[in-house]
Amino acid sequence: MSYTALYRKFRPDNFADVKGQDHIVTTLTNQIKANRIGHAYLFCGTRGTGKTTVAKILAKAVNCEHTVDGSPCNECEMCRAIQAGTSMNVIEIDAASNNGVDNIREIREEVSYRPTEGNYKVYIIDEVHMLSTGAFNALLKTLEEPPSYVIFILATTEAHKIPITILSRCQRYDFHRISIDTIAARLDELLKAEGVEAEEKAVRYVAKAGDGSMRDALSLLDQCIAFYLGQTLTYDKVLEVLGAVDTEVFSQLLRKVLSGDVTGAIHVLEDLIVGGRELSQFVGDFTWYMRNLLLVKTSDNPEEAIDVSSDNLKLLKEESEMTDVETLMRYIRIFSDLSSQIRFATQKRVLVEIALIKLCRPAMETNLDSVLDRIRVLEQRIEEGVVQQVIVNPGAGQQVSAGAIPGETAPPEPEERKPQKAAPEDLQKIVASWKVIVGQTTGVFKQMLLKAIPKYNGETGAPILFIEFQDFLGQGYVDNPEAKQELQEIIERQTGKTVDIQMVVVNQHQHTNLAQITVDQAIRENIHMDVVVEEEPE
Numbered sequence: 001m002s003y004t005a006l007y008r009k010f011r012p013d014n015f016a017d018v019k020g021q022d023h024i025v026t027t028l029t030n031q032i033k034a035n036r037i038g039h040a041y042l043f044c045g046t047r048g049t050g051k052t053t054v055a056k057i058l059a060k061a062v063n064c065e066h067t068v069d070g071s072p073c074n075e076c077e078m079c080r081a082i083q084a085g086t087s088m089n090v091i092e093i094d095a096a097s098n099n100g101v102d103n104i105r106e107i108r109e110e111v112s113y114r115p116t117e118g119n120y121k122v123y124i125i126d127e128v129h130m131l132s133t134g135a136f137n138a139l140l141k142t143l144e145e146p147p148s149y150v151i152f153i154l155a156t157t158e159a160h161k162i163p164i165t166i167l168s169r170c171q172r173y174d175f176h177r178i179s180i181d182t183i184a185a186r187l188d189e190l191l192k193a194e195g196v197e198a199e200e201k202a203v204r205y206v207a208k209a210g211d212g213s214m215r216d217a218l219s220l221l222d223q224c225i226a227f228y229l230g231q232t233l234t235y236d237k238v239l240e241v242l243g244a245v246d247t248e249v250f251s252q253l254l255r256k257v258l259s260g261d262v263t264g265a266i267h268v269l270e271d272l273i274v275g276g277r278e279l280s281q282f283v284g285d286f287t288w289y290m291r292n293l294l295l296v297k298t299s300d301n302p303e304e305a306i307d308v309s310s311d312n313l314k315l316l317k318e319e320s321e322m323t324d325v326e327t328l329m330r331y332i333r334i335f336s337d338l339s340s341q342i343r344f345a346t347q348k349r350v351l352v353e354i355a356l357i358k359l360c361r362p363a364m365e366t367n368l369d370s371v372l373d374r375i376r377v378l379e380q381r382i383e384e385g386v387v388q389q390v391i392v393n394p395g396a397g398q399q400v401s402a403g404a405i406p407g408e409t410a411p412p413e414p415e416e417r418k419p420q421k422a423a424p425e426d427l428q429k430i431v432a433s434w435k436v437i438v439g440q441t442t443g444v445f446k447q448m449l450l451k452a453i454p455k456y457n458g459e460t461g462a463p464i465l466f467i468e469f470q471d472f473l474g475q476g477y478v479d480n481p482e483a484k485q486e487l488q489e490i491i492e493r494q495t496g497k498t499v500d501i502q503m504v505v506v507n508q509h510q511h512t513n514l515a516q517i518t519v520d521q522a523i524r525e526n527i528h529m530d531v532v533v534e535e536e537p538e
């Protein structure tokens with residue numbers, strides 16, 4: 001039995017079904033009804049707020065043979081062809097993978113031909129901020145004098161990266177994050193259509209977890225339904241599937257923190273981790289919980305401001321009496337800082353522990369911040385190449401735990417300099433292409449690799465490529481076979497060489513003889529001949 005994801009199955013096919021973007025829908029339908037259609041639209045907004053969905057509906061509406069109240073009829077030949085993705089009139093381009101000048105030049109040649117059927121050729125360029133400078137320049141020429149039958153819809157999550165020259169030629173529409181109420185109402189509709197029973201509290205939790213994105217909320221709902229197929233979806237089940245934590249635990253944690261009980265607070269965290277809870281989710285939820293406390297404390301009628309059951313409200317009122325506004329504000333500040341750091345971190349647990357210690361020990365806060373600042377300065381110096389020699393710390397090798405703050409370990413002793421043999425040619429080739437290799441990785445791994453230094457241990461025989469992370473957060477990749485394999489595959493594709501890889505964290509490994517790999521001039525020149533440099537227009 002095949003299963004279609006809710007978000008695909010219930011993707012709106014007319015303007016009336018688009019939720020939470022009334023300001024945009026109204027303007028667009030009015031334009032269509034009055035036949036005053038623009039030639040360049042810019043849709044901005046966070047992920048999952050309906051940009052591509054609205055772009056496709058608009059593409060149908062401008063080509064539809066008999067629109068209904070500004071919406072496409074979804075029955076005529078044009079509507080059906082566009083819906084099925086077979087129409088030549090709608091061209092979707094993902095700028096993330098087609099970001100070069102040539103991709104845009106192709107479009108410029110194409111737009112000179114009128115559509116053979118229907119009224120408009122519609123180009124939907126998704127993630128348009130990914131275009132190269134050259135590509136933007138090429139696009140600008142088309143936007144300056146667009147043929148009457150062409151419409152560009154540019155979609156982006158990062159409007160600030162679009163050149164002003166492009167912005168000034170587009171009608172800009174900002175897609176809002178969708179409210180919890182609107183998402184919950186839509187989820188209710190879909191659950192009914194699917195015949196799935198669910199508690200109201202469960203639905204609201206999923207809607208909140210979507211964080212303004214309808215698509216995210218629907219995927220989360222999908223996960224929950226799939227896990228408990230055929231059963232009523234309860235609040236507890238949703239918490240379990242999403243790795244979330246019940247408010248009772250938050251109240252427990254807050255009481256520990258307020259009494260300055262570091263060990264108690266760390267134990268609560270330990271229980272959460274053992275229970276398989278997701279830490280980023282926990283940080284977000286705990287921040288939200290403290291925000292509710294603050295509202296209870298400062299608002300005259302908190303019932304209207306926050307969205308919790310009357311039982312929970314009673315508990316919140318009780319806790320809000322135990323603390324003051326300034327303390328809560330400090331807690332919220334520390335935890336919201338944490339939530340932006342934790343998304344890209346591999347040592348999530350350490351970061352949460354440090355934050356909990358900060359909450360429990362206000363006096364330590366400035367101290368900790370100064371330590372983090374010292375790490376930042378060191379990192380910067382490594383990046384600038386000021387610290388070049390291999391640093392060895394004989395006492396290191398242990399995991400950083402809540403007690404040991406990074407940066408507080410014994411000062412590293414400089415290594416005795418000994419002459420280093422040149423690295424084997426294979427390693428030199430890899431290092432010569434290192435930027436290109438790292439460029440093919442993604443996410444946090446890429447961030448860590450960008451700062452890592454490839455090294456060599458001077459041994460003959462089958463060479464080992466040592467990747468030395470310059471940040472203790474790299475620890476998460478040290479014994480990770482998937483990361484290792486991913487990197488090996490990229491290296492093999494890029495250089496045709498199979499190499500053994502060992503990942504280590506600076507100051508935390510026992511290899512005392514690692515040296516940076518220098519690349520011989522001959523190899524460097526050879527590699528450069530293979531690199532294709534993108535040509536800029538004029």
Ligand SMILES: [Zn+2]
Nearest residue numbers: 064073076079
């Ligand atoms: Zn139609």
